[in-house]
Amino acid sequence: MMRVLSNLTKVAFLLPLIWACGPIDEPPIIPQVPATIASAPSSITLTGEDEDEVVVFTVNPADFGTPMEVTYIIQMDRPGNNFANAADLGSSTSTTVEIKAAEINRRAVSRGILGGETGPMEFRVRAVPSRTLSALVGAAVTINVTTFADAVALRNLFLVGEATARGWNNNDNNPPLFRDPENTDLYVYSGFFNAGGFKVLEVLGAWQPQYGTNDGTSIAVNTGNGSDPDVFNVPAAGYYTFTFDLSTETFSLVPIDNVPATFGTVGIIGSATANGWDASTAMNQLTFDRHIYYINATLSDGEMKFRADNDWAVNWGANTAISGRGTQDGPNIPVEAGTYKIWFNSLDGRYIKIDQ
Template sequence: MRVLTKLSLVALLLPLLWSCGDIDNPPIIPQTGSSILSAPSTIVIEEADSAAMISFTVSPADFGVPTDVLYTLQVDRQGANFASPLDVASSETTTIQVRGDVLNRRAIAKGILAGESGPLEFRVRASTSRSLSPIIGPTSVITVSTFAAAEILRNLFLVGDATKPGWNNNNQNPALFRDPENPDLYVYSGFFAQGAFKLLEVLGQWQPQWGTDNGTTVRVNDGGNEPDVIPVPAAGFYTFTVDLSDGAFSLEPFDGPTDTTFATVGIIGSATANGWDASTAMTGFAFDRHIWKITATLTEGDIKFRADNDWAVNWGADTPISGKGVQGGPNIPVPQAGNYLIWFNSLDGRYILIEQ
């Protein structure tokens, strides 16, 4: 019987391996992003014609294969390296039309004070319905002059070891619920751990931040001498109320029942992706089973909040953007389509929609 050794097997296989030759790598398909070709070097937004459109002409993106392309204009503050860009407008053609009032809100959100001007960075994100990654184009810097809207709505978020995100400024920090009639008044009812907290205006940034030095009023600091924390003496459910017009705040034990929780809470309505046919589930948190959030694209229309995918428990109100829902209340109006961060509190029915 003939036995093949390991060496003899190798000798037999070597000619076969040599005959195969080099293995060719798959070809690399070049891709080209979309650049801004034509746009105003300075954009001055006036309130009187804030509904007028501003045109951006961009170059075609090339994914290396024939495909549909959606061009989305994005903006961020100068030097932020597009860490948290905001979408301004989209188009299926290389002409992107931007409403002045939309750009005004985006510019103010990115640090251009109302009524002032400053540089912002713009870029184009090209995407396709095919299973291909989006292509990001080069950056263009444009000076934008904003107008002072009649009402600038400030958003406040919790941070601190007494809260769910801890001392992390971008960790699903719960939003305070702004009063629909007094934009300086904010209320938050929920669970706080023993510790302390502060308030932030912009997620991912430590300034501006609000705290207290005297235990009765808050002050803001956008750099330098920071205010002290707001202490929470013991874990429990509290109602925190603050009025930024005079800085007065209070932290009082919550005076209502806290034992009713729900397996799910969702949004439903003509403004949602599922219409009135089905709820879109929100995200809940073990830290406080009464607080819910979702980021959703809404159309102009109405929404409500409801529990456990059923109409037995639902909340509504007649105030857009923010308010306090009641059981079986009216539909909540959504006056403008957009992408929104939505927070809801099933403890007291309060809600807030924050445009992204």
């Protein structure tokens, strides 16, 4: 009994000491200020006449609350997209960022401004610290950009609708149609479709230009000034080849009778890829249709191929850079340095690279 009382006495003695410590002070919050665009052209007119032409941006420096080196990246996207498809145009560790005019042109065209036309683009600064802190992004500035015709800047088309992988969401990694490398008005998509309707979009996140059909045989389009067309109709769930030809304004949807098995993995490999020719970089496999693969990749000048299951037994190659149809043991695909969303279809070997 005496031992229990002794322990209680010790506890009673310690309690005042514990309470005397008081509340623990919170660590101070260090304010952080993002970088913003200090000066830039009021409008940007790109001509393509000088391959060394640059557009200069200056930025107000970011403040991370402590001195460190900061890399400033100028980003661009179309208005209203909240930079969901932001293009990194150029960077610098100083507050002056020079961007190649051709780079702005290429990215602006891929975001909906046709060659030779003028449209608004949003620009902002992403400040990346040298220490382990999160990057900061500044407020957007809208600048009108006039583009020039560029042979590399080609129309991309995307699937949307209940018959397709992303339903009616128009900006959710929607699979693209695969563009023919010679007839750039011809697109082909072989894959799985649910029963129901679908349409084709030209710009992710925008409902026009929008393609469909009103008579079941020819292509109809709303470029933004008319009425939306009706859907392309899939009669029953299954595998089909959808051929879409803007040069003749016709389409076809033909069932595929013999569908090959899928692969465990498909990856990119080659001197242009992160692992060189030593190892494949795995692509993501679309759950909706496991013959469709995609990856965001920064590539260097060089070559690449697609291959299955990290082995050369099944591989695809072709001699066209931006889009094409790979064949077994085909030639290495030429690559120009850049950041791309790459899509590949193991059903027919078709691929497409889309500027990011």
